[in-house]
Amino acid sequence: MKTIVEAKQIKKVYGAKGNVFSALEDIDLTVMEGEFVGIMGPSGAGKSTLLNILATIDEPTAGDIVVDGINLTKMNEERLSAFRRDKLGFLFQDYNLLDTLTVKENIILPLALAKLNVKELERRADEVADKFGIRDILNKYPYQISGGQKQRTAASRAIISKPNLILADEPTGALDSKSATDLLESLKDLNEQDKATILMVTHDAYAASYCNRVLFIKDGKIFTELVKGKRSRKEFFNKVLDVLSALGGGANDVI
Amino acid sequence: MFYPHWGVEQMTLFSLARKNIKGNFNNYFVYFVTLVFSMVIYYTFTSLQYSEKIQESIELSDTMSFMFGVSSIILILFVAIFILYSNSFFTRKRKKEVGLYAILGLRKKTIAKMLFYENLIMGIIAIVIGIILGTLLSKLFAMILIKLMGSIAEVDFGISILAITQTVIVFMVIILFTSVQGYRLIYRFTLIELFYDEKKGEQIPKVSLISAVIGVILLVVSYWLILKPFPDEFTTEYLMKNYGIAFVALVIGTHLFFRSVTVYLLRLSQKNKSRYYRGTRIIETSRLLFRIRGNARTFTVIALLSSATICFLGATYSGYYSNEKRAEEVVPFSYSHLSKGPEFDSQVERIIKADHRHPIKAQLDIPVIQVKGILSFQLDYDINPVQLISESTFNKAANALNKDETVLLSRNQAAVIQPRFTEYTKSVFKGENITIQLPQGSSELPFVHMVESNVLPFDYPDFFLVVSNEMFAEIAKKEAPLTYKVYEVENEVTAQATSKKVNKLVGNDFQVSSSFYTEYKQGKEGNAITLFIFGFLGLVFLAASGSIIYFKQLTEANEAKGQYEILRKIGVNKKDIRKSIKRQSLFVFGLPLTVGILHSCVALYFTSNFISNLIGINLIFPILMAIVFFVIIYAVYYVLTVNTYNRIVNK
Structure with a gap:
């Protein structure tokens, strides 16, 4: 199996002299192709910092990151942008849809930016829209649809360019439980059927229970790791809860 | 906070x-x-x-x-x-x-x-x-x-x-x-x-074909009304009716243009998928579409203001620019005066000759006979007394003024000099004649020419008739001519001191000054003040309209920060975002400016018809200058806006 993400000794330090805050300390992380990995931890543990660094939105203070065989630390801004466009898919808590574009236009945006030809672009748009069941809202604008529909739109956009890695930052954070479950089911299908590699930051144990593997971070360091293995989702959920209570502090907001 | x-x-x-x-x-x-x-x-x-x-x-x-x-x-x-x-x-x-x-x-x-x-x-x-x-x-x-x-x-x-x-x-x-x-x-x-x-949240504007069509129709109608040739009779009522309607149509049409026509056009450009779904165009087009309703009124005001400013600036700059030509037409020779006996005449001559910095290029006498004349047709110009000059005098004077107009007449023919500040063309006089009444009886002279070179300073009524030398000599026997002495000097535009002396001595022989310099200088000062006022106001409008767009764009930039952040996350690089901002700002600055320039060109076509008929010069250059000036200032605002916008959303 191929290694998709290989991060070594990642450090992230904020602030200047005298007032230094270390957000990440020597984090090592490996994600294999086809994995669905969750990252959990209390607020301020450094989950989002880690995700942002993997997403190339933020730069590590030290350490090496290799995604799909490409070393990110050696790339300039322009190449990083192209890398994000071609290799990564994003899913955020606040959807990050462009208000001025229709659902369809939002979805195809990464392909339009990559200047793909129109026929191929339309075909793929229909394909992902079917997958997430949003075909009938394709011509609506974000202000006209619900939160769940928005997140499914964002998910469609995240996968349309067939990225090597999908990064999700609290994707269920703003959704009601029904919409959250729908989205998680879709992500699971994506992972199982299309072999998509997903890395998801969450502080919701229910969401984490959909992963194959969950990493727990505390104070910028990896605290422990939990693998689902042959367990049922229900069992895995309870396991996650156990670790969370051991972790303590700010991670008690379970459903 | x-x-x-x-x-x-x-x-x-x-x-x-x-x-x-x-x-x-x-x-x-x-x-x-x-x-x-x-x-x-x-x-x-x-x-x-x-x-x-x-x-x-x-x-x-x-x-x-x-x-x-x-x-x-x-x-x-x-x-x-x-x-x-x-x-x-x-x-x-x-x-x-x-x-x-x-x-x-x-x-x-x-x-x-x-x-x-x-x-x-x-x-x-x-x-x-x-x-x-x-x-x-x-x-x-x-x-x-x-x-x-x-x-x-x-x-x-x-x-x-x-x-x-x-x-x-x-x-x-x-x-x-x-x-x-x-x-x-x-x-x-x-x-x-x-x-x-x-x-x-702003909502996507609906396409209203009806109001887009009405907008286009109104613009076409107002352009048509403005560009319509002048009627024969030019009354205030006509002026109010024609241009009043044109103005109202222009204002409403412009607003509808920005409100609906642009929406329609942007929507149309979205239809071409292979163009629209390519690169950042999808982002710019949709942003512009969303913002157009909120910007329509500002665009209208700015387009109308800029067209008014360009018009005034163009018209006043034309006045300033063409002053020398106008002065030359009103006062053709450097100095002109009515002969009042040898002693007086030589006194004037001495003054002019004493000015060594402005040596005399030409000096001649222009005998003029005033007679009563009746035209064979209706002309709304008071022609009496008709001023007769001889063919040879006219040719000599035109030559002295470096005008390449000559008149060749047989005994009973006449040529008319176009009365100044009128728009009569050759065709008005063609085939017609004038009957002049002389002590020896009246004689009928057909018009064979109309020339445009004037020889004496303007005096109303300005109706000069060039007649053959024989005819002139014949009439002169019965009716003694008045003799005007004219001088053309080198570098007349600087002859201040001498002009002052001559003016003082000569007094009011004409309605206008008897020396070219005075007319030129007065015109220049008057035009300078007009140009200055309008230039000043123009600058104010320009600065203000530029600032309004600038502020609007900055507010928008602050609101759109999040949206651009999303784009960065999706993988648009900084260069492309900057390019996208450039294109968007170009539209926002360019659209009202283009409409404004178009409007002002139409309006200036009308005014220049009006003015150049009066002073007979080409106004293209000054108008072009006004437009270029306007575009340059706008370009400065554009660059400023792009840079600040970019700094806000693309750090």
Whole structure:
């Protein structure tokens, strides 16, 4: 199996002299192709910092990151942008849809930016829209649809360019439980059927229970790791809860 | 955001307001700069108005005083609108802060008073700074004006008490008004409205084909009305009816154009998928589409303002530019006077000959016979007395003036010189004749020519008839001609001293001056002042319309920050975002400017028809200059906007 993400000794330090805050300390992380990995931890543990660094939105203070065989630390801004466009898919808590574009236009945006030809672009748009069941809202604008529909739109956009890695930052954070479950089911299908590699930051144990593997971070360091293995989702959920209570502090907001 | 200092009972409202300003000077800066800018402009204008030199010309000319009157009203209106606009822009930004005060338990009345004082303090400081800067600036403008007028004449723009008083009064009224607006702010809105004001999302505009079509029709109609050739009879009623309708159609049409036609066109451009779904075009087009409704009114005002400015600037610059030609037409020779006996004539000649810096190029006598004449057709011009000159005299004079017009007539033929300030063409006289009444009986002369070279200074009625040498000699036997002495000198545009002496000696032989220099100089000064006023107003409008777009774009940039962040995350690089901002701003600046230039070209076509018929010159160059000037200033604003926008969203 191929290694998709290989991060070594990642450090992230904020602030200047005298007032230094270390957000990440020597984090090592490996994600294999086809994995669905969750990252959990209390607020301020450094989950989002880690995700942002993997997403190339933020730069590590030290350490090496290799995604799909490409070393990110050696790339300039322009190449990083192209890398994000071609290799990564994003899913955020606040959807990050462009208000001025229709659902369809939002979805195809990464392909339009990559200047793909129109026929191929339309075909793929229909394909992902079917997958997430949003075909009938394709011509609506974000202000006209619900939160769940928005997140499914964002998910469609995240996968349309067939990225090597999908990064999700609290994707269920703003959704009601029904919409959250729908989205998680879709992500699971994506992972199982299309072999998509997903890395998801969450502080919701229910969401984490959909992963194959969950990493727990505390104070910028990896605290422990939990693998689902042959367990049922229900069992895995309870396991996650156990670790969370051991972790303590700010991670008690379970459903 | 500013958090007031709680628990300090003795803190007066006045000092709270003062601290507020000090505490967020950045927030206030833009508003403050607007205030100062408006004041500087207004003060400079009034101080010019009250300067002696301009007062003189105002007293001399009705047009001048009318123009100054209208200009200062426009300026007051404009300054007021500009300040109110930026005040509401500023208030909108502060609604949340005001809401916070209310939530923290400050009484409505206290907040209202605080806002009132705050605005008042800023206004008063702006007045002081505005007047100081205005005084400095008016010196600069004075120098420009002197340069334009081409004289070393004293133009005093010192500190004018009258101008200060007027500026202070006008601005205190405006500032009091905005202060009251501020006072009322907290009463006008509920708390929830104060907090959630910016949440109102804009919606995608619907395509309205009907209003797009009406917009296009109105524009076409107004263009057609403006470009329509002049009717034979030019009445005020026609003027009002034709151009009044054209104006209204133009205003409404322009608004509909921005409101609906652009929406329609943008929508159409979205239909072409292979173009639309390529690169960042999808983002720009959709952003523009969303913002167009909110921008339509601003675009309309700016397009109309710029076209008016280009028109005035073009027309006045044409006047300035063409002054020498006009002066040459009105006073063809350097000096002209009626012969009043050998002694007088030689006295004039001595004065002219004494000026070694302006040697005489040509000197001749122009005998003129005044007779009564009747035309064979109706002409709305009073032709009597008809001035007869001989063929050879005309040819000699035209030659001396370097005009390549000659007249060849057989015994009974006549040529007419086009009366100045009229638009008669050759065809008017073709095939017609004139009957001149002589003591020896009347004789009928057919018109064979119309020439355009004038030989004597303008005097109404300006109807010169060139007749054959034989005919002239014959008439002269019965009717003694008047003899005019004319001189053409080198470098006549600088002959100031001699012209003064000649004018004094000759007196009023003509309605206009008897020396070219005086006519030229007067025209230049008058035109310089007109050009200056309109140039000044143009600059104000230009700066203001540029600033309005600039501010609007910056507000938009602040609102769109998040959207651009998303784009960065999706993988658009900084270069492409900058390119996208450029394209978007180009549209926002280019559209109203293009429409404005188009409008002004149409309007200028009309005015230049009007003017060039009067003075017979080509106005393309000055009009082009005005447009180029306008485009350059806009380009500066464009670059400024792109850079700031980019800095806000693309760090």
